[in-house]
Amino acid sequence: MRIDTAGLEILRRAECLRLLAAAPIGRIVFTDRALPAIQPVNFTLHGADIIVRTAPDTKLAQATRDSVVAFEVDDYDVYERTGWSVTVVGIGRAVTDLAELAELRTLPLRAWAPGDRAHYIRIETDIVTGRRIPG
């Protein structure tokens, strides 16, 4: 087990991707008018990419076009005081290619919030890090 300077177990990439694939909700971290911003979203992994649906006119859609974003999932147990987190840093991209859009529309990904969700955001998982509080 590898431990970082904060005393947390460093998770391997394969373990991070396994946890990412199983998480129902993640949080996109981006910049909104020069301020740090964060928004929870449901998502799916497609290959090694994170796919998020939103409406084309949302702040999230605007702020994640060709911008570096972080994407985080975690799970904590309040009683045991343990848990883990996985963070991806990558380029957010608005999907505009028609063939790619047609492919993504076949995914079992339905936004939890109401309304139109025709806009797809794709984030490549180039940089993936994970930590777990040792038991």
Next chain:
Amino acid sequence: MRIDTAGLEILRRAECLRLLAAAPIGRIVFTDRALPAIQPVNFTLHGADIIVRTAPDTKLAQATRDSVVAFEVDDYDVYERTGWSVTVVGIGRAVTDLAELAELRTLPLRAWAPGDRAHYIRIETDIVTGRRIPG
């Protein structure tokens, strides 16, 4: 009930602070070498300020000194597909005043991760926003 452009219920400040006070885990959003970064932490509310403990030499301690940060808490129900999130944007400050440190050390705030946690970060809750997925 006020609804935003994404179809989510807009929570009032008092409701946001109530949810913040009851959440065991939050996520600090900051900038690390010009890249977006996020780290889950346990915390406590002291008055209207968020208090976090960490080690003095951590990335988190370094990156939150006199910097604008975001702080997020949320809770989602996967089966009901509902949930809420609250986000604070404010200045992160390293607590160095001895009287203030003595006061914060009396708080029931113990970091979940092992190791020294002598460094206190204080974030004022100036800007507080919250959203809930309508049931």
